[in-house]
Amino acid sequence: MGALIGLPSYKLTMEYMERFDLLEKGPLLDRGFFHPQGSRISQIPLEQMPDFAREFKRLPSLMRRYESVREPGFRQVPPELCKPFSTWCDENELTVLRQVFMHYFCAFGFGNIDDVPTVYVMKLLNYDNLMSFIEITHMISWPSGVTELPRRMADRVSDLRLTCEVQRIYQENTGGVRVETNQGPLYFDKVIYTAPLQGFAQKVELIRDEEELFKSIIDEKFRVYAYRVENMPKLSGYIPDNMGIASRGNMMAWYYRWADLAQTDLITVYVAENDHMSDAEIRENIESTLASLGGENIRLYMMKRWNHFPHVDTAALESGFYERLENLQGKNGIYFAGEIMNFPTLENCIRYAKALVNRYF
């Protein structure tokens, strides 16, 4: 219900997959674009193809300016990348390509391109990653689920405590760190905190400025529905008309991930939550779209809500959110890693964690 695919650019992820003997890649995921009423459409309307070609030709040199975005973290974000992505597209005259970026950004629950700062879009869709989506390269789609990798890693950890909830963290007078948990206190020299940072302020003593910093973190309410449904187009389908802010509560995409299992009728459906819609209304929307797409015998299998994509807005980025956060690294013996530090993909999380350990440990 969560992470599903890796891209060919996930070099560190692949290194770990090799180290932990996890080499199966899963089936090639075919892809299509659809109108909400069910008809298949082309990703770019035909009349926009000449503009698309022109913009596409300019893209490599434009993106080369922002190579630093590939570095782990968000230190030194160029000012123009703090602005919302649609503003950056306007400034760079990318009227057609902005739609292509939007298809692969919004469908995965990362919010609206009129609000989201450009640097986040570039963290996901650097030139190589965008090409992987456009060219349908062989993505990694772990047959036993992405958790197979951490599970294999966990097998080699000698003191792993599952179901152990961290409640409070204190720095001792001796300089060490005491972690209060529901299984009693634990003592460490240093701690790396990788749980969502929105909850951090409740676990440690912070000064007011720091509390404000953590309060500026926002996220996207994102839902994944698993449906059993017959007769659906057997591919990953995107519905661009459902990706705008006015269409929240409608399905933006579906994945037919288990293409290798000949007869399966299981799909996952991706929806940005709409505060003004009830569960029943969202389901009604999804199920009527599935029916328009040809789906029959539609049965809900399960649903999961995610507080997805922890991030900050343009104002917080411009006022140095990440510099201030990075300056807190090591304070009270606590370090931060995890998705907010480098954007929510597995590869980005691994890259940041490795850089953190190399720098401070």
Ligand SMILES: Cc1cc2nc3c(=O)[nH]c(=O)nc-3n(C[C@H](O)[C@H](O)[C@H](O)COP(=O)(O)OP(=O)(O)OC[C@H]3O[C@@H](n4cnc5c(N)ncnc54)[C@H](O)[C@@H]3O)c2cc1C
């Ligand atoms: C629907 C969805 C689809 C996605 N698809 C992809 C994809 O296809 N490819 C991709 O690369 N990425 C994908 N991602 C992103 C990726 O899954 C995340 O970025 C990544 O898992 C984040 O790792 P993390 O370690 O920062 O956080 P998490 O994986 O969220 O881990 C945080 C952990 O902290 C634990 N925790 C929280 N509070 C406490 C506490 N008080 N005490 C103890 N433990 C605590 C939680 O239980 C959790 O296990 C997707 C995410 C979602 C939600």
